[in-house]
Amino acid sequence: MSNSATGRATIPQTVWAARGRHTGPATEDVVRRTLRRRKENGDIDDFAEPSAPEESGHLIFEARWQVGGTVTVRARLTLVPRQRRLGEHEWTLVAEAERQWDESWPSPATRFWPEGGTPLGYDGDWDHHPTVEDLRYRQVNALPEDDKEMRHRLRDAAREAWCVNLVVHEAMTPDEDGRQPLARLLPPGLRHRVLEHRAAPQQFRAVNWALKDLGVEVPRGGAVLLPPDPAPDGYEAHEHSVRSVFLDGSEPTELFSALRHFAALRRPMPRGMEEALADLRDNWTLLTLQEQLERERRRVTMYAEALEAMTKSRDLYRQAAEDAHEALVAYRDTPSGPALPQQRPGTRQPSPLQQLTRTFERFRFTGKGSLPAPGPKASPADDGPQGTEDTQGTESTQGTESTDRQA
Structure with missing residues (x-):
């Protein structure tokens, strides 16, 4: 078995909780009779039977009473059908007091269930373990x-x-x-x-x-x-x-x-208790007039806060829309600058490094000697013979200069 409770909510000291099973017939009638008798005797202040979702098949009972003179206890009993043919029900009972629970206070189980047997013979069959x-x-x-x-x-x-x-x-x-x-x-x-x-x-x-x-x-x-x-x-x-x-x-x-x-x-x-406690706190219906007034005040405050948040959100949205509209108008009124040359698709502009490299290349070749000045372009008819004579003259001159050096 596990030996750590890390990550689990703990049972509040103000809560009394129990589970069980009623094996006799007419379970809801037993609870109604007990609550009615308790109210007549002054053991509880009031009780109610809130409606539950029809598809769940659950029955819910609420009761409120005083302990210690001034401490209010609110309790909710939930009946879940187990074997409809036999009328058997599992029950869950969660009670919460306004301060830490005192062991001398009456058991909440006896507010909903009879303490002993009755002439009917089956009223006392509520104390069975829920699963074993x-x-x-x-x-x-x-x-x-x-x-x-x-x-x-x-x-x-x-x-x-x-x-x-x-x-x-x-x-x-x-x-x-x-x-x-x-x-x-x-x-x-x-x-x-x-x-x-x-x-x-x-x-x-x-x-x-x-x-x-x-x-x-x-x-x-x-x-x-x-x-x-x-x-x-x-x-x-x-x-x-x-x-x-x-x-x-x-x-x-x-x-x-x-x-x-x-x-x-x-x-x-344990499993199921946290949900049962939340159900008691969030869906409680047995309210006094003062509690109803306080609940309505809290509801009005909640609605007012929600309306204020919606108003602020609407104002912020409107301001953002106006700012966006002004920015769009200003953009449209701005004169356009000089058009940039369009680049042919598929071509890439040389990077600055590439341009610098090409510049150095030109300086390197220029440093070896001055380049000949460009002359007039010869016509195609004069290219052949003139080119031959120039070539021969050049070769003859180069041969003479070579003989003179050797002498």
């Missing part, structure tokens, strides 16, 4: 007897987990109180974010073999918190394991301390 079968949040989940199946279950539960996976090894077979889930002893803000796995006394070696891929191990009779994939920065396995957990119904103080430390880490957002 036979895992539930509010129950003790015994690990399979088969080693490979155990390994796959723990690996799949830890991958891109929205919850905290807790593995507990029973040192001995617990009594009735010890068989109760430890999550019921947690504060409300952590209760529905913990998935508890139990290994029987004889499964000690098997469970550590199954945990080998995750880089952790559970002490005999102790517990360990599984790192998500990718692991948060600052996660150390030894800081999130407890050597002894007494399953006698008492509160495991050391284990809960490690769990709070784990929940406070800057954990990277």
